[in-house]
Amino acid sequence: MSSNTSQKVAVLGTGKIGEALLSGMIRGGWAPADLLVTTRRQERADELRTRYGVTPVSNADAAKQADTLILACKPQDMARLLDELAPHVTPDRLVISAAAGITTSFIEERLAEKTPVVRVMPNTPVLVDEGMSVISAGSHATADALAHAEAIFGAVGKTLRVPETQQDACTALSGSGPAYFYFLVEAMTDAGILLGLPRDKAHDLIVQAAVGASVMLRDSGEHPVKLRENVTSPAGTTINAIRELENHGVRAALIAALEAARDRSRELASGNNS
Numbered sequence: 530m531s532s533n534t535s536q537k538v539a540v541l542g543t544g545k546i547g548e549a550l551l552s553g554m555i556r557g558g559w560a561p562a563d564l565l566v567t568t569r570r571q572e573r574a575d576e577l578r579t580r581y582g583v584t585p586v587s588n589a590d591a592a593k594q595a596d597t598l599i600l601a602c603k604p605q606d607m608a609r610l611l612d613e614l615a616p617h618v619t620p621d622r623l624v625i626s627a628a629a630g631i632t633t634s635f636i637e638e639r640l641a642e643k644t645p646v647v648r649v650m651p652n653t654p655v656l657v658d659e660g661m662s663v664i665s666a667g668s669h670a671t672a673d674a675l676a677h678a679e680a681i682f683g684a685v686g687k688t689l690r691v692p693e694t695q696q697d698a699c700t701a702l703s704g705s706g707p708a709y710f711y712f713l714v715e716a717m718t719d720a721g722i723l724l725g726l727p728r729d730k731a732h733d734l735i736v737q738a739a740v741g742a743s744v745m746l747r748d749s750g751e752h753p754v755k756l757r758e759n760v761t762s763p764a765g766t767t768i769n770a771i772r773e774l775e776n777h778g779v780r781a782a783l784i785a786a787l788e789a790a791r792d793r794s795r796e797l798a799s800g801n802n803s
């Protein structure tokens with residue numbers, strides 16, 4: 530398996546994350562003619578063909594034609610999808626799963642012996658080339674297979690290799706991570722309304738504070754504590770807000786929230802898909 534871009538790649542189960550990845554791959558230079566997609570509904574297939582010029586195919590045809598199969602259906606649908614693919618997937622294919630919780634061994638057990646499998650946890654900022662994709666090798670994935678997965682997901686953001694034992698934690702942190710920030714922005718915008726600002730102005734102020742803080746976190750090299758201290762003037766406004774955040778247990782709530790996300794990822798792995 531090489532990491533060149535002329536091989537055919539299929540996205541199977543092209544919903545929100547599948548489409549985000551597909552659009553990023555096209556921005557990153559993949560030719561639409563080399564991209565196949567599978568969907569459950571014909572209208573969705575037509576939409577993707579019109580929007581990106583990619584080719585909708587059946588799951589079986591994707592397995593026959595593509596060198597790399599990216600499985601992007603929900604964990605709850607994975608066993609059924611693998612049953613459909615199993616007769617057609619040969620060990621010269623690379624199978625990449627983006628599903629939360631689903632282990633490489635779950636996939637390996639259902640496909641031909643020695644099929645290389647890579648597990649990836651991306652996040653939706655792949656849509657703006659600021660994704661974070663956490664990558665782990667299954668038992669038969671070679672260095673080339675990992676490099677190929679990195680070439681695909683690296684086109685739409687950063688990648689990080691971790692042992693698969695850390696994937697559930699990474700899913701809680703970066704896979705779900707963007708949702709926590711959107712939630713905070715939503716809550717702080719409500720606070721702006723309480724303080725008498727129009728919603729659109731409150732939204733713009735908080736979003737720009739988030740963008741500025743994010744760029745500083747990424748680029749300044751400073752610890753987040755130092756960055757927060759720089760905002761927190763003696764007897765000023767910020768410390769009054771921080772005291773309320775601590776009084777309301779926001780730090781503990783975030784730790785508990787991420788632990789719950791990690792636990793749900795583990796549950797999905799153990800087949801508790803309800």
Ligand SMILES: NC(=O)C1=CN([C@@H]2O[C@H](COP(=O)(O)OP(=O)(O)OC[C@H]3O[C@@H](n4cnc5c(N)ncnc54)[C@H](O)[C@@H]3O)[C@@H](O)[C@H]2O)C=CC1
Nearest residue numbers: 542544545546568569601602603604606627628629651652
């Ligand atoms: N949404 C997100 O932020 C992230 C999602 N993921 C993972 O990506 C996967 C998909 O999540 P979303 O895109 O949010 O869900 P989604 O529901 O938008 O997309 C899944 C798609 O798979 C299709 N599908 C299901 N079974 C199929 C089959 N047998 N053949 C063809 N298509 C089939 C569904 O019709 C649907 O369009 C999940 O496993 C999730 O854990 C991973 C990282 C981030």
Ligand SMILES: O=C(O)[C@@H]1CCC=N1
Nearest residue numbers: 628629700704705706
């Ligand atoms: O909520 C979920 O299950 C998926 C996986 C990570 C982000 N979204």
